[in-house]
Amino acid sequence: MILNDTLKMKEMDPQGMLEDLDGFPEQCQEAVSIGRELDVPLDISQYDRLIVTGMGGSAIAGNLLERLVDLPVITNRGYKLPNYVTGDDLLLGISYSGNTEETLAALEDGISRGMKAACLTTGGKMERLCNREAVPLIKIPTGHQPRASTGYILFPLLELLREEGLAGTLDLDGLIDDLTEMREAWGSEVGLEDNASKRLAEEFDGKVPIIYGTKYNTEAVAYRWKTQVNENAKQPAFWNVFPELNHNETVGYEMTDTLMENGKALILTNGFDSSRNEKRMRIIQEIFEGEGIPFAKNVAPQGDKFTEILGQVYFGDYFSVYLALLNGSDPSPVRLIEDFKKKLKE
Numbered sequence: 001m002i003l004n005d006t007l008k009m010k011e012m013d014p015q016g017m018l019e020d021l022d023g024f025p026e027q028c029q030e031a032v033s034i035g036r037e038l039d040v041p042l043d044i045s046q047y048d049r050l051i052v053t054g055m056g057g058s059a060i061a062g063n064l065l066e067r068l069v070d071l072p073v074i075t076n077r078g079y080k081l082p083n084y085v086t087g088d089d090l091l092l093g094i095s096y097s098g099n100t101e102e103t104l105a106a107l108e109d110g111i112s113r114g115m116k117a118a119c120l121t122t123g124g125k126m127e128r129l130c131n132r133e134a135v136p137l138i139k140i141p142t143g144h145q146p147r148a149s150t151g152y153i154l155f156p157l158l159e160l161l162r163e164e165g166l167a168g169t170l171d172l173d174g175l176i177d178d179l180t181e182m183r184e185a186w187g188s189e190v191g192l193e194d195n196a197s198k199r200l201a202e203e204f205d206g207k208v209p210i211i212y213g214t215k216y217n218t219e220a221v222a223y224r225w226k227t228q229v230n231e232n233a234k235q236p237a238f239w240n241v242f243p244e245l246n247h248n249e250t251v252g253y254e255m256t257d258t259l260m261e262n263g264k265a266l267i268l269t270n271g272f273d274s275s276r277n278e279k280r281m282r283i284i285q286e287i288f289e290g291e292g293i294p295f296a297k298n299v300a301p302q303g304d305k306f307t308e309i310l311g312q313v314y315f316g317d318y319f320s321v322y323l324a325l326l327n328g329s330d331p332s333p334v335r336l337i338e339d340f341k342k343k344l345k346e
Helices: 006-012 017-022 024-037 056-068 101-112 124-133 150-163 172-186 196-203 219-233 249-259 275-291 305-326 335-345
Strands: 049-053 073-076 089-095 116-121 137-139 208-214 238-242 263-269 295-299
Touching: 017 024, 017 305, 024 150, 024 172, 049 056, 049 101, 056 073, 056 089, 056 150, 056 219, 056 305, 089 101, 089 124, 101 116, 101 124, 116 124, 116 150, 124 137, 150 172, 172 196, 172 305, 196 295, 196 305, 208 219, 208 275, 219 238, 219 263, 219 305, 238 275, 249 275, 263 275, 275 295, 295 305
Parallel strands: 049 073, 049 089, 089 116, 116 137, 208 238, 208 263, 263 295
Antiparallel strands: none
């Protein structure tokens, strides 16, 4: 019953990951204010595409923008940019720390190829690069884990794109009100019986989540859930999307009982899935039931695309931290990543 013991949860979460999640709506509101106060001469609408380069919790903003805004967005994760990008594309480097080596290398790659660029960071080497190269800078607050800073990273960009008419009918104040209501339903102070995110975490306690979204809809959400379970809960998780998974991964469940007996599928849905993907999800559930394969389903909060996509991301963030506490893990440290970085420097 640890998820009903708020004192025990705080004791197991000394760096305050749950506190950051409970404060997410306020973080988003502060980030919108940052966006509204910016004097960044980007004129994004004049470019053919927005190329977002970043890694980890910084790059997820690019994937979410791909789904949410009315401008082609490509998210790049790596040391170089794709060969096809041109000077007609705007390059946006995102690194929460400002020191992510892959992102800095890709940013310099783009600048060397004559691309116009902008950056979003808390400081570090990226800020120095911006000062040196006269690159517009969006500076956000420090003091959080990158994966707990999605509001600071995403919402200034949403405000900029909204101002340029590239975010459709986005109502940021209404969206933040919706996120506040979600916090009242899933937050750390809400007991297990009334908290759907805590209940789903208990359902997956001891299980390996296999998270399914749909192409061009909940794809970014499924990927976010997977990475949050990895970093927060310190355990394996996997993801894929309909319809592609029906052409390969589906048959892999024939060996689930012997090779992955603790695996459990999780199907993410919202109000924007195509009728063909809805049919695929119904059929896969019928197959799972017939084969005795454990699965669960998560339905996004009802609303426009911004509320449904970001609301389901928010639910998954809570889910991953509650799963961490059930695993007996502090959700904040990422020891193996830090060990890897040390070895890379050596």
